[in-house]
Amino acid sequence: IYDPSGSDQQGVDAINDGRGIINYTGHGSVTSWGNGASLNINQVNNLENDWELPHVISVGCVNGSFENNTCFAEAWMRATNNNSGAPTGAVAFYASTVNQYWNQPMRAQDHAMDLLVGYDYSINQSIIQKHTIGGLWYNGSCNMMDVYGSSGIDMFLTWIIFGDASLVIRTNIPEPINVSHTGTLLIGTNTYSVSTGFSDALVALSDDGELLASGYTDASGSVTLELMNPPSEPSEITLTVTAYDRTTNIQPVTVIIPDGPYLIVNNVTTSTNDDSIIEYGESVSLSISIENLGVAPAEDISFILTTDDPYISIIDGEESINSIGVNQTITLENGFSIDISPNVPNDYDIDCHLEMNSNENTWDADFSLTAFAPVLSVNAI
Known part of the structure; x- marks a missing residue:
């Protein structure tokens, strides 16, 4: 959505339609954007993108100037649909506390997108993906500092992450994880095997919030967990399997004795x-x-x-x-x-x-x- 043809309504419609990423470049103030879809805090508070929250990289002046009243970035993070009560706005927002330069933060913005998709950029290669808010925005800013030196450092020091930097960003509609395991663990056994059919799935066993073991599936899609402190009495523990662009799979594992009373x-x-x-x-x-x-x-x-x-x-x-x-x-x-x-x-x-x-x-x-x-x-x- 660009000047001069872009409008606020185009921006509102796109956000309410469920856009996942917003890259803004233009003028800004403590309470608004100034170009394209020049939204302000009031318009953000009236968004209706219930539970479909984008992450926003804003190259614009003072959108993150939080030291006095509610700034533009904070408004995005706090927005709520007054009719449904659901969260709206954004799930994370990268915004500056000062008047930003142009080229430097735009380089970081571009490189963050390169990192998200694993794009082989001709000058600054980023063939390894980053999957978290912090990984994308920090490493994008590192590229900015590498290219622009001290002026890039100035921008990095005043660019603030609003939201959870550990949040994992998806690039596709998540697919289910088909987990294969026995569902039972014998008392006295300190290993447990799990298969997902693909590599790099994170598999964990926990007991009432306490981690018992974890590991990643190998090239064959399998992992054998080694429990440091296996359960000593019959109970039910939890198997959790996560992977990038996959739906988390949580299943119970019953801890049983081999035979006899207990x-x-x-x-x-x-x-x-x-x-x-x-x-x-x-x-x-x-x-x-x-x-x-x-x-x-x-x-x-x-x-x-x-x-x-x-x-x-x-x-x-x-x-x-x-x-x-x-x-x-x-x-x-x-x-x-x-x-x-x-x-x-x-x-x-x-x-x-x-x-x-x-x-x-x-x-x-x-x-x-x-x-x-x-x-x-x-x-x-």
């Missing part, structure tokens, strides 16, 4: 003289819930409670039951009792250990309790 401590509750709060000098009864996550019942089970804590005395530390079925939970109501020392510190963590034995199987579980005591202070004498 007991865990599901919950621990306490009761004292008049409440469930553990306090200095009290006798405490413990009710411990045991769950069988295995594939067979557990028979003739004994439980032994221990602790090395000097402030705790175990009064009743043993219990037994006949059996726990598969996926069954049994609570040992007031099955154990302990005494708390009168000298226990306030807000004190008590580490306990429960050993569970069933025929030839043994399971161990650790849990913590918290004891409270008064804290006295002298205000005056």
Whole structure:
């Protein structure tokens, strides 16, 4: 959209139609563009490109001058459709805080596009693509500084990225990832194989937000992940596969035992003289819930409670039951009792250990309790 025939409405229509990239070159102010589609903040606030957010490289004066009132770049980043409530405007905006030169930032703008498509530019080759906002705009600016020296550096120092520099930019409609894997991980196994059918897919296993392993698929489209800390009990972990211009694929992986029962401590509750709060000098009864996550019942089970804590005395530390079925939970109501020392510190963590034995199987579980005591202070004498 160029001068003199370009109009604001052409720009608004193009943006609302879902354009993904906007390269602007022209005059600018803190609140507007000045050429072609000379949009201002009010027009940006009225855009209707719901969830179809472009990234914008603006070669124009002071579009990013954010030190006083809301600048043009900030308006793009904050725009919202008042009717639908959906975000509009832009997902990222590269804008200057000062009056820009012409040639220098236009070189960076051109090179950022070269980097995005992996174009073999005759003078400044960019056959290796960059896929993130920061990678495109920073490396484009590096080319500007290489070509123009100190004047390019001046422009770089005052050109601001509004938005998330780590955001990955797509160049096509994303295709699905067809993931092949077993869907189960045996306890004691520290490797997991995944295939996608193409190379350079990033594959990761995580457990409740904690990364267990990650790696990229090779030329055959396969990767074998090595888990540094594999799960030690039955659970469900998450497999996530991402790749450029592909739709992220997230699937569950069930952690199972090879055979037999598998007991865990599901919950621990306490009761004292008049409440469930553990306090200095009290006798405490413990009710411990045991769950069988295995594939067979557990028979003739004994439980032994221990602790090395000097402030705790175990009064009743043993219990037994006949059996726990598969996926069954049994609570040992007031099955154990302990005494708390009168000298226990306030807000004190008590580490306990429960050993569970069933025929030839043994399971161990650790849990913590918290004891409270008064804290006295002298205000005056």
